[in-house]
Amino acid sequence: MREMSGNDMENGINASKSGLLVLDVTIAYDHVVLEKFSAWFKEGGVYALMGPSGSGKTTLLRLLAGLETADSGRVCWTENGIEKLCPEAGYMYDIASKQVGFCFQEDRLLENRNAVENIRFAVPEYNQEEIIRLLGELGIDEQECHKPVADFSGGMKRRTAFLRALLYPSDLLLLDEPFKGLDEENRDRVIQLLLKRKDGRTVILTAHEDAEADACGAVIVRVSG
Amino acid sequence: MLRDIIHHKRFKQSMAILFWVAIWQILSMQRILGLFVASPVETLQRLFELCGTGRFYLSVLYTSGRILTGFLLAVCVGTLLAFLTWKYEWLEILTEPVMRLIRTVPVVSFIILALILLSSRYLTQLISFLMSLPIVCMNVKTGISHTDRELVEMAEIFHVSWPRKLRRLYVPQVLPAFTTATSLALSFSWKSGIAAEVIGMPTGxxxxxxxxxxxxxxxxxxFAWTLVIVLLSILSDKLWRKLLACVK
Incomplete structure (x- = not known):
């Protein structure tokens, strides 16, 4: 198990590698959620954000997805050491220029639609058979695939939301608590599929246990608010 | 078996209707009041007589066509306006006084004004349209505003196309409010449209x-014509709801 250190960031940038740079980011609402947070996520790497509840993990993911703005600091994509998108503090970088696959903590599924329709809502180019096959790999059988997700258990919804994010063609895959409510068997299925289908993308997920991060081969990034 | 029938909601509703028809019959049998209130039997007899004439169907077609035209126009314009006022605040501020005016000014004032300005041929459509427009616009806008923000954000993240968002996200969430609003607007269209015709008396x-x-x-x-209006209003409402259920 490996944790991110300050050297990783400097070495990564100096070695002219590509990735996502988060520098001195501060976000505050009525209280400070993130304070001077910095990290460097190497392109194609898997990272696990860890920290107590309320430490700002979800806020950081939302910032990376372009759904939040920072009060100060910056978020940049670096390509071969050169900053490509380097907005000013508080600027929400253009999410249209980078594709982001996001597995939201609250699933955010269309409750009256089935699992296949939910996935095809985001990725219409995928055919039904392929989606059913992948849902099968996640332990959701074909019969269940055609039920409205309102009838799904919490774990089934979670896996459907995960697959939707995974199949979306993206540069960055953000998974907010992808293992929430999953038993060990289903958690392993999710991890297997993630590692099999991540296709060189940068993956950043939030996790509560070291074992989860370890199973994904993720570098741990501590977020302490 | 008999107990099941007695406790069935339809049976209870039928009994309630029968009760009020009996009251109607009793009132029509009163000496003075009976001169002005036709009995249920007389009403039905007259209705059957009317049904045997071609003029009856022409009148029904004439009025239904005009009322439904006004209503459908209000549904289209009201929905579009609801969307635009939801998207652009300045447009909401601009149209708010007009909508308030339409809601508060008595329908008779509009009818008289329309008769001065327009031919009575277009009166029914105009009044049905005017009375339905604020109902559709306001309720549909409320429906759009209550669309789940989290789902909208999800659709934005995945760059879902507008037609797909509209079909899968907005329509299912706005449809309940749309159904209630348009159903209410339809009954208003009938009431106001007929009132306009009684005052303007378009031929046929x-x-x-x-x-x-x-x-x-x-x-x-x-009484027979009033019954026809009630039946037409109920029938059009049922057909409209059926149509919306197909969309769902």
Whole structure:
């Protein structure tokens, strides 16, 4: 198990590698959620954000997805050491220029639609058979695939939301608590599929246990608010 | 078996209708009141007589066509306006006084004004349209505003196309409010449209037939035509709901 250190960031940038740079980011609402947070996520790497509840993990993911703005600091994509998108503090970088696959903590599924329709809502180019096959790999059988997700258990919804994010063609895959409510068997299925289908993308997920991060081969990034 | 029937909601509703028909019958049998209130039997007899004439169907078609035209126009314009006022605040501020005016000014004022400005041929459509527009616009806008923000954000993240968002996200969430609003607007269209016809008396309309019944104190005609309007209103509402259920 490996944790991110300050050297990783400097070495990564100096070695002219590509990735996502988060520098001195501060976000505050009525209280400070993130304070001077910095990290460097190497392109194609898997990272696990860890920290107590309320430490700002979800806020950081939302910032990376372009759904939040920072009060100060910056978020940049670096390509071969050169900053490509380097907005000013508080600027929400253009999410249209980078594709982001996001597995939201609250699933955010269309409750009256089935699992296949939910996935095809985001990725219409995928055919039904392929989606059913992948849902099968996640332990959701074909019969269940055609039920409205309102009838799904919490774990089934979670896996459907995960697959939707995974199949979306993206540069960055953000998974907010992808293992929430999953038993060990289903958690392993999710991890297997993630590692099999991540296709060189940068993956950043939030996790509560070291074992989860370890199973994904993720570098741990501590977020302490 | 008998107990099941008695406790069935339909049976109870039928009994309630029968109760009020009995009250109607009793009132029509009173000496003085009976002169002005046609009995249920007289009303039905007159209705069957009317059904045997071609003029009846022409009047029904004339009025229904015009009322439904006004209503459908209000549904289209009201929905579009609801969307635009939801998207652009300045447009909401701009249209708010007009909507408030339409809601508060008595329908008769609009009818008289329309008669001064327009031919009575277009009166029914105009009044049905005006009375339905604020109902559709306001309720649909409320429906759009209550669309789940989290789902909208999800759709934005995945760059879902507008037609797909509209079909899968907005329509299912706005449809309940849309159904309630349009159903209410439809009943308003009938009421206001008929009122406009009674005052403007376009030739061949149901309103004209009602006015004639009043002039000649022909209460069976008055009651029969009123029953026709009620039935048309209920029928159009049922058909409209069926149509919306198909969309769902």
């Amino acid at each position: 309309s149901i309103g004209e037939r009602l006015q004639q019944a009043k002039v000649y104190l022909n209460t069976p005609d008055l």
